[in-house]
Amino acid sequence: KMGRLLTVKTLAGFDFSFQPSLDRDRIMALAELDFVDRHEVLHFLGQPGCGKTHLALALGVEAVKTGRSVYFSTLADIVSSLAKAEREGSLRERLRFLCRPQLLIVDEIGYLPVIPGGGNLFFQLVNARYERGAMILTSNRGFSEWGDVFGGTVVATALLDRLLHHAVVVQIEGASYRLRRHAELMPES
């Protein structure tokens, strides 16, 4: 049910004082999970290390605690599983499988461009879940750059049409938590 929540990340373990641009009350309100029941899409945007995966996992943990079904994966793994299913003639089944969880978390949009045809496959998944199931997406790239991520502006526009219709966007402006002990290495902000 949990997919692969290898490391447990929690809201209690998130240091909001490190990320002043982030409204703690807003995250706590999201943890009530109404967005899941409304089949909305929650986007976490920000630079590497700013806490996107941590927050997505922590909300996934909250959802599991309340008995909701959750599946966590990276975009690369989802796309390769869809491509494999397509080769094997089982794309319908794979899409149906990925439509079952009430919350689907798709991590790491934008670190790598998707494989050829991957944008189209991901669109089929997004379209199948549209208004039927909630998603959390994390990305280090702005929406205007999704054409580069998904292999073209046509597919990126179609994706964003669905993914921004009933959506909550949380932009994290802060720096990397991983590099917090190396402040002298960070660019001036």
Ligand code: ADP
């Ligand atoms: P991103 O997905 O945005 O690249 P992560 O969520 O993976 O970043 O965060 C990087 C590491 O720093 C993880 O181990 C995460 O648990 C930790 N981390 C990030 N932000 C915070 C924070 N504000 N408080 C506590 N731990 C944090």
Ligand code: MG
């Ligand atoms: Mg991450």
